[in-house]
Amino acid sequence: KKKLTRFDLQAMKDEGKRAVWMTAYDYVTAQLAEEAGMDMLLVGDSLGMAVYGYSGTVPVTMDQCLYHCEAVRRAAPNTFVIGDMPFGSYQAGTEEACRNAIRFHKEAGVDCIKLEGGVRVASVIRAICDGGMLVMGHVGLTPQSSGALGGFRAQGRTADSARAIIDDARAVYNSGAFSLLVEGVPPEVTKIIRDELPIPVYGIGAGDCDGQVMICSDILGLFQAFTPKFVKRYGDVAGEYRKVFAAYIDEVRRGVFPSDEHVYRMVEGEAAKLTA
Ligand code: KIV
Numbered sequence: 001k002k003k004l005t006r007f008d009l010q011a012m013k014d015e016g017k018r019a020v021w022m023t024a025y026d027y028v029t030a031q032l033a034e035e036a037g038m039d040m041l042l043v044g045d046s047l048g049m050a051v052y053g054y055s056g057t058v059p060v061t062m063d064q065c066l067y068h069c070e071a072v073r074r075a076a077p078n079t080f081v082i083g084d085m086p087f088g089s090y091q092a093g094t095e096e097a098c099r100n101a102i103r104f105h106k107e108a109g110v111d112c113i114k115l116e117g118g119v120r121v122a123s124v125i126r127a128i129c130d131g132g133m134l135v136m137g138h139v140g141l142t143p144q145s146s147g148a149l150g151g152f153r154a155q156g157r158t159a160d161s162a163r164a165i166i167d168d169a170r171a172v173y174n175s176g177a178f179s180l181l182v183e184g185v186p187p188e189v190t191k192i193i194r195d196e197l198p199i200p201v202y203g204i205g206a207g208d209c210d211g212q213v214m215i216c217s218d219i220l221g222l223f224q225a226f227t228p229k230f231v232k233r234y235g236d237v238a239g240e241y242r243k244v245f246a247a248y249i250d251e252v253r254r255g256v257f258p259s260d261e262h263v264y265r266m267v268e269g270e271a272a273k274l275t276a
Pocket residue numbers: 023042043044045046047084183204213214215
């Protein structure tokens with residue numbers, strides 16, 4: 001498997017081939033995702049919920065994102081890896097944003113970074129692109145600003161708010177981003193953006209797009225706290241975990257595990273010397 005480039009991703013859009021990607025935060029998951037042929041992996045700041053148990057993404061730090069990016073990078077050397085810039089790493093000015101984007105590349109070896117917002121982050125996107133890095137935009141439901149949005153709710157359901165999202169998408173493109181993620185908006189809005197922008201437009205909860213992303217613990221049926229409307233569960237891994245944990249607890253308590261096949265044998269004749 002060869003790692004995709006921005007030009008491969010652009011060609012996929014131009015040829016009408018949808019890119020499939022998901023989040024990954026750890027080595028085992030990323031390895032299996034690469035083996036399955038996932039086109040891209042996002043080390044999302046959703047790790048705040050999926051890994052650390054926060055109620056949102058706002059507390060997530062640069063260090064947390066970098067640690068998980070490193071693990072995913074090692075596990076999936078031939079997959080396009082996106083580092084998600086956490087809240088606070090690009091809001092305080094373009095210089096700090098650039099320094100943090102650089103850390104994602106130098107310390108974690110990502111292929112691009114993603115950040116949230118449109119018009120209000122245009123100069124930040126421009127500055128990071130000017131540094132020779134690839135930026136993926138993210139508009140619509142932007143979880144890092146859930147306070148300003150009044151919670152985790154669909155965006156662009158009225159014409160006025162839809163127009164604002166379309167303006168954001170334009171700003172992302174005009175600032176040099178190579179692709180855009182649209183989250184939590186009606187498909188009518190997504191279609192306008194997708195028809196207008198020449199770059200790949202990916203979606204989560206945004207209908208048909210040039211590709212889809214999902215949070216891995218959601219499609220696995222592993223994450224228990226809540227399930228957004230736009231999630232489809234492709235399995236019940238939480239159910240598998242429960243079965244495994246229950247069986248293990250039961251066997252240890254009954255003295256069934258460990259059995260003979262799970263122990264090391266002493267070298268021939270050595271056991272006798274111990275008691276001699
Ligand atoms: O952090 C994340 O998982 C995201 C999703 C919207 C894909 O940004």
